[in-house]
Amino acid sequence: MVETYYAAAYWRARKESSDECASRVVALLESIAGVEASFASWFRQSKARKDAWKKPVTPNQTELAKALERTKDRHHEDLGYRIGGWNGASEDSDACSFDAAVGIYSEWVNNFWLFELPIHGASAERVLTARVLSGLLRGMATALDPDWGVAMSHAHREIADPTGRANVQIGWVTYLAHRLGVVPPLPAPVRIEPVEDKGTLIVLTPERLTADNPEHVALAERVRELLDRAGLLKPLQAQP
Numbered sequence: 377m378v379e380t381y382y383a384a385a386y387w388r389a390r391k392e393s394s395d396e397c398a399s400r401v402v403a404l405l406e407s408i409a410g411v412e413a414s415f416a417s418w419f420r421q422s423k424a425r426k427d428a429w430k431k432p433v434t435p436n437q438t439e440l441a442k443a444l445e446r447t448k449d450r451h452h453e454d455l456g457y458r459i460g461g462w463n464g465a466s467e468d469s470d471a472c473s474f475d476a477a478v479g480i481y482s483e484w485v486n487n488f489w490l491f492e493l494p495i496h497g498a499s500a501e502r503v504l505t506a507r508v509l510s511g512l513l514r515g516m517a518t519a520l521d522p523d524w525g526v527a528m529s530h531a532h533r534e535i536a537d538p539t540g541r542a543n544v545q546i547g548w549v550t551y552l553a554h555r556l557g558v559v560p561p562l563p564a565p566v567r568i569e570p571v572e573d574k575g576t577l578i579v580l581t582p583e584r585l586t587a588d589n590p591e592h593v594a595l596a597e598r599v600r601e602l603l604d605r606a607g608l609l610k611p612l613q614a615q616p
Contacts, residue, residue: 379532379586381504384490385516385525385551391481394448397457398440400478404489404519405435411511414472414499418461421473433461444479456480456487470499478520489520493527506579509549510569517551517571525551531587536596544609546600548585550578557608562599 392400408415420431433440444457456479465471476489491512494500502508509527516525528536528547537545544552552559553575559568562578569577580599585592603609 378496379529379588380495381493381509381527381529381548382491383493383509383512383516383525383527383549384488385513385520385522387487387520387522387524389454389481389483390479390487391454392456392479394444394457394479395437395441397444397478398437400519400521401440401444401459401476402435402437404515405433407515407519408512411515412503412508414463414465414470414494414503415512417464418474419464421460421462433459452482454480454482455485465494465499467497469495469497472499472503487522489516489522504584506549506582506584510577510579513549513551513577514571517553517574517577521553521574522551523553523556528585529587532585532593532596535587535593536600542609543611544603546578546580546596546603548580550580552576552578552603552608556610557606559608560602560606562602563595566595566599 405418418433420433444459447458449455456477458477460475461473463472472491472493474489474491478487480487494503513525513527516522524544526545526547527549528545532547533545551571559576559578562568565581567579569579571577578599580595581592585596587593600609
């Protein structure tokens with residue numbers, strides 16, 4: 377069975393206008409366009425590819441703000457805005473897509489941005505590398521200012537967090553904002569990289585981290601224990 381991967385960022389309540397959220401979306405799309413060709417163009421999802429290709433998601437703040445505003449629930453404004461996209465791949469296995477909820481300030485619902493990544497083939501070989509996933513998470517970190525983010529396989533997530541209750545998941549590449557705490561020294565081959573003045577990227581292995589490799593799973597658990605001991609995995613607090 378093919379192991380599938382995703383990249384996501386999460387943050388607690390943060391009230392922002394549709395214009396402020398659109399500014400973050402523009403910054404993200406422009407940033408990741410230079411990371412990998414699969415992230416260069418996006419389209420609004422539709423039942424048919426030919427229809428979706430006619431509906432590009434362009435990094436234009438005014439247009440995006442209007443599109444976000446149309447998704448607002450007038451009865452529950454604290455639930456923010458929604459946006460999604462697809463990269464226009466001609467083959468399903470090459471496709472990337474994203475789904476996001478932003479501008480949420482409810483104490484019960486997190487903001488998130490989720491990328492589903494290519495499954496196999498040439499696109500997957502290019503995207504599913506430590507370099508590209510680090511660049512993708514770095515782009516999300518600088519544009520969205522999340523509390524944390526992760527790039528990992530769905531299979532590894534099921535092993536690491538079978539109940540779905542973990543405050544922060546530790547995957548192949550993990551981002552932790554400085555406001556969560558100070559990242560302690562971590563064992564080789566783990567690499568730690570700063571992300572401007574915002575946080576830290578933690579790359580567990582230079583090669584693809586897979587759930588069927590017990591050494592990979594054990595390393596992720598060891599890093600999780602060290603980060604937990606350092607106090608970085610506590611429940612997230614709402615941002616002011």
